[in-house]
Amino acid sequence: MKGFFKKLGSALTKSSTKLSSGITDIVTKRKLDHDALEALEELLITSDLGLETSSHLVEQLSKKRFNKEVSDAEVKEVLSEGVNEILVKCEKPLNITANPHVIVMTGVNGVGKTTTIAKLAKKFKDEGKSVMLAAGDTFRAAAGEQLEVWAQRLGLDVYKKEAGSDAAALAFEAYAKAKEDGTDIILVDTAGRLHNKAGLMDELKKIIRVLKKHDESAPHHCLLVLDATTGQNTHAQLKAFQEMVDVNGLIITKLDGSAKGGSIVGLANEFEVPIYFLGVGEGFDDLQEFNAEAFSKALLSLV
């Protein structure tokens, strides 16, 4: 647990130093007045928390401490409690419930689906499970090769067909193969697609549909990968993917950058979808289970 705090802390501190030192600037030795509250709200906005969530959090703070002398530590504490309160509902373990257990990874282009699959595969493998990767991104040039390289490094099987083949057929066959081999978990990669493109979303629906022919409850997890650098568009993404393919979990990537991923606080407020993992680096092991308290503290630099 300590390691986790440290890793996430260090990944996020780089980015949240500004938020934290900003708070210190605003509230050092002063009353929490309107100006201070407005400045705090703005700081939260710069972390992509969005206007609505930021005002909500600041309002909470104001109810508790308005016109009182406050220290910056106190403000951070109250704000991080507020964030934690929102996020804690989304903290759930990812349970493996079937055999084979099918996990489909979705998301817009460039969020890090393929890399995240490799990290997840490594995690499951370390837990002693047998894993198969299905190279369902048959669209992007060399996407299959990218997954293959990861698979080789991890010593895993990858089910792949030539570029341009039907991704749904590939997923269907991959399942059959996994079933035959007695594989525990299949991770299905899919091509990145913008959520407002109906045709591409239909293709994704088809992948889900054919998997259900094998097992009515498949895919057991349909995860949406979100990029921490993305702003308020994450809302539109989650909404669309949820409506189209019943997304039932999130993974947030690129939290090792200078973006704070604050938009997930707003998401959690609105959707209450489980957030399973956070991507905090480019290595295999840079995938952390989501912990609301740790995230909230790291966001406000309390660790």
Added chain:
Amino acid sequence: MFETLNDKLGSVFSKLGRKGALSEQDVTAAMREIRVALLEADVALPVVKDFVEQVREEAVGEKVLKSIKPDQQVVKIVNDKLTELLGAEKAELNLNVTPPAVILMAGLQGVGKTTTTGKLAKFLKDKQRKKVMVASLDVQRPAAQEQLKILAEQVGVENLPIVAGQQPVQIAKRAVEAARLQGFDVVILDTAGRLALNEELMNEVKDVRAATNPSETLLVTDAMMGQDAVQTAKAFHDALELTGIVLTRVDGDARGGAALSMKVVTGCPIKFSGTGEKLDALEEFHPERIAGRILGMGDVVGLVERASEAIDQDEAEKLAQKMQSGEFDMNDMLAQFKQVKKLSGMSGGLSGILGMIPGLPNMNKVKEQMKGANLDDSVITRQEAIILSMTPKERAKPALLKAKRKERVAKGSGTSVQDVNKLLKQFQQMQTMMKKMRKLGKKGMMQQMQNLMQQGGGMPQGPMGGGMPGGMPGGGLPGGFPFK
């Protein structure tokens, strides 16, 4: 979805009534709305603050205070200012150097650098008749070099042969040398995605820049990016002295505020935007379109473009003729449904189409009405099914549809007789409307539609009851709408 700035400012100013002059407070309220609109569009906070200050200065001027429609005046100031900031000057690539001209592509992971490299190569080859070579310096992401090689083949440009184990600076030098010896005009260097915080990788790309002296250093960025745009742009600009920005995924539904942030922070022009998955989907940047999106004021040009993409011209003309002659039957209605659906598929649903129409009065009200009337794509699908369950005779002469036939059609389409009746009623309304239009002539037709739209009355009756889709196939889309 978001309320448009138009609506918001409208409601701020409408509270003023007819009292004439604006007070300091009124302006402050209006500025708050502008601030909110920009933040919701992901424009970075420091940029927002600066922007709002500039707008305030202009807004307190006499022109606004005394104008009859202060809200429209303010919106205009904001829109003009945004367009101006996003790029008043035309931003072309500077390739006037002794060949080969080097273009260095940089950016965070996953923004679309490699795809953009492929698109840019195609653009320069096709539009500017350049002999182009591309080279991938991405030794980080597995198969990244392979990806660019495939893209190069697809667009028909040279890819620097891959030599395993070479480091980015070595590859870059080899590429420039090969391009020089083989007489290429342009060499585009694609680099690995990197975080601005990663010093090691930032130094590496700095070294590449120093070794190749590029005439263009482009920061590729994603239109969905949030508040971090400022930090990222700044870090890349400090390290690489950028000469331009490429905005990708403009075909998504993000407001694209990051474009403004990056432009303001770096002072570099936005030179291109990526508008689709295909390799020819790279366009010169249109500041007015992004300005409109940031403000939620719609994108007429984009809508017209999509409409012309979606609508089969021949079909549209045929339909227009039929409408004029009054021989409009169920087959035509079906064709119309198909086109509306196609357009809506490209625009993120029917409400997406509406969202692109600027100045649509009471946008939110219309959207609510659409919700209330269950007016979405699935309604059209159902109505299509009803028509498809009719015989050719019935389609040509809907009057044939009496009780028994209606029952059969309802069964065939999985709907109810009521649904069939509703469709038939809509059809009648359309026919009546067309007859009226024929009498009114073209000028009167627009007036009629304007009335319909302004009442907002036509909408809830169903997709075809209102003026909107009816106006489309005539090829008269832009003119058919009541807005300038």
